[in-house]
Amino acid sequence: MKTVEVCLTPDLIQHFSLKGKMVIVVDIFRATSCIVTGLAYGVNAIYPVATVEECKAFKKKGMIIAGERGGEKVDGFDVGNSPYEYMNDEFQGKNIAVTTTNGTQAILKSIGADQILIGAFLNLRAMADYILDMNKNVIIHCAGWKGMVNIEDTLFAGALINEIKATHQPSGDSAFMAGDLYHFHHMDLLHAAHNSSHAKRLAAFGIEKDLDFCMEMSLYSIIPSYEEKKITLL
Amino acid sequence: MKTVEVCLTPDLIQHFSLKGKMVIVVDIFRATSCIVTGLAYGVNAIYPVATVEECKAFKKKGMIIAGERGGEKVDGFDVGNSPYEYMNDEFQGKNIAVTTTNGTQAILKSIGADQILIGAFLNLRAMADYILDMNKNVIIHCAGWKGMVNIEDTLFAGALINEIKATHQPSGDSAFMAGDLYHFHHMDLLHAAHNSSHAKRLAAFGIEKDLDFCMEMSLYSIIPSYEEKKITLL
Numbered sequence: 001m002k003t004v005e006v007c008l009t010p011d012l013i014q015h016f017s018l019k020g021k022m023v024i025v026v027d028i029f030r031a032t033s034c035i036v037t038g039l040a041y042g043v044n045a046i047y048p049v050a051t052v053e054e055c056k057a058f059k060k061k062g063m064i065i066a067g068e069r070g071g072e073k074v075d076g077f078d079v080g081n082s083p084y085e086y087m088n089d090e091f092q093g094k095n096i097a098v099t100t101t102n103g104t105q106a107i108l109k110s111i112g113a114d115q116i117l118i119g120a121f122l123n124l125r126a127m128a129d130y131i132l133d134m135n136k137n138v139i140i141h142c143a144g145w146k147g148m149v150n151i152e153d154t155l156f157a158g159a160l161i162n163e164i165k166a167t168h169q170p171s172g173d174s175a176f177m178a179g180d181l182y183h184f185h186h187m188d189l190l191h192a193a194h195n196s197s198h199a200k201r202l203a204a205f206g207i208e209k210d211l212d213f214c215m216e217m218s219l220y221s222i223i224p225s226y227e228e229k230k231i232t233l234l
Numbered sequence: 235m236k237t238v239e240v241c242l243t244p245d246l247i248q249h250f251s252l253k254g255k256m257v258i259v260v261d262i263f264r265a266t267s268c269i270v271t272g273l274a275y276g277v278n279a280i281y282p283v284a285t286v287e288e289c290k291a292f293k294k295k296g297m298i299i300a301g302e303r304g305g306e307k308v309d310g311f312d313v314g315n316s317p318y319e320y321m322n323d324e325f326q327g328k329n330i331a332v333t334t335t336n337g338t339q340a341i342l343k344s345i346g347a348d349q350i351l352i353g354a355f356l357n358l359r360a361m362a363d364y365i366l367d368m369n370k371n372v373i374i375h376c377a378g379w380k381g382m383v384n385i386e387d388t389l390f391a392g393a394l395i396n397e398i399k400a401t402h403q404p405s406g407d408s409a410f411m412a413g414d415l416y417h418f419h420h421m422d423l424l425h426a427a428h429n430s431s432h433a434k435r436l437a438a439f440g441i442e443k444d445l446d447f448c449m450e451m452s453l454y455s456i457i458p459s460y461e462e463k464k465i466t467l468l
Contacts, residue, residue: 012381145407149407177415
């Protein structure tokens with residue numbers, strides 16, 4: 001058996017040994033759900049960056065730029081943070097720079113791992129199949145929210161653990177807790193996710209449709225991979 | 235309604251605002267279970283310290299010293315880390331210095347709160363009653379293990395949240411997750427706790443009896459409080 005560990009927020013990643021492992025970064029609301037959707041709809045590459053300023057520098061190089069702050073699209077940006085905005089034929093073959101604080105931090109703090117992959121409920125089954133094929137030890141790295149733990153990323157961790165249980169043994173209490181949380185809520189994940197603090201913060205912006213979409217299971221059979229500053233399809 | 239938050243490990247406490255709040259520190263296996271037991275059996279005061287060296291300095295001042303490293307009593311110490319060792323008539327009215335890495339860190343990182351109290355399953359009901367009386371916002375601060383999240387402290391957080399739900403609303407996803415974890419396991423807490431990583435580490439030392447005792451509910455109606463470097467009864 002291989003192992004699967006869960007890091008509940010990037011603020012705890014220093015306790016994990018990344019070397020030789022496959023890290024799955026997840027930020028369900030909404031960064032990694034957007035990335036999966038964009039690549040599924042034909043975007044060539046997505047460049048995750050931490051700040052609005054870095055994103056604007058990419059704009060000067062002719063790139064499409066995307067991102068939100070406080071739940072709303074940044075002024076002057078082409079795209080906000082809704083997966084629906086990524087379903088755009090004009091983006092096919094293009095590169096997009098996206099600023100996302102939690103997601104970017106989780107990706108950058110995963111550097112040192114053998115592989116850094118991008119997970120969401122939208123590509124859950126494909127990710128599980130790929131993990132089964134590769135037969136490596138796995139860390140699920142939840143982006144959380146401003147360094148704190150969140151429900152929706154932890155539910156994804158539990159769902160993925162459940163999908164790979166034939167080959168990967170949970171290791172560490174966080175992994176068992178994520179698995180338990182998923183089993184407690186698996187009959188009604190959508191309801192649990194809507195009760196998360198982040199969903200409640202976002203509800204003020206009328207994006208229930210986005211949240212529902214982010215909780216859709218395995219719509220896309222793709223594996224986004226981060227390497228050399230950009231995310232592309234494997 | 236007042237609020238109850240949960241900090242899953244001392245490595246995340248910087249995300250919480252302590253001012254004006256009551257912090258309940260918990261380290262079920264075994265520091266806070268020992269502290270509650272000792273004070274229930276008549277110990278006058280317990281001085282939590284981080285290192286073996288600090289403990290030995292207290293010994294020179296004539297104090298009883300307690301602690302373990304790697305699951306075993308430290309050489310030259312009077313007491314290890316078993317609650318049963320604290321059930322000793324000779325300790326009545328005495329002061330004990332105890333070295334516990336996780337528990338001490340959680341206590342020291344709680345400084346700045348209005349009150350710092352010591353919780354365990356052993357005094358769960360008394361703690362809940364006291365919280366209901368005081369009517370303050372609460373943070374449950376889990377000691378975890380070497381900065382990582384653990385199951386048994388999170389289960390305690392969920393159990394306490396359940397006890398005070400009439401007056402305290404969970405705030406933040408960690409609090410909801412702790413509550414969910416407790417509800418998932420509440421019919422068999424002992425089994426869940428025995429499956430924790432820390433229980434498995436300790437099992438090698440044959441202390442199942444200790445672990446079972448630490449999961450006993452509300453044996454003692456006392457509230458230990460940390461103030462000016464020592465823990466005494468309220």
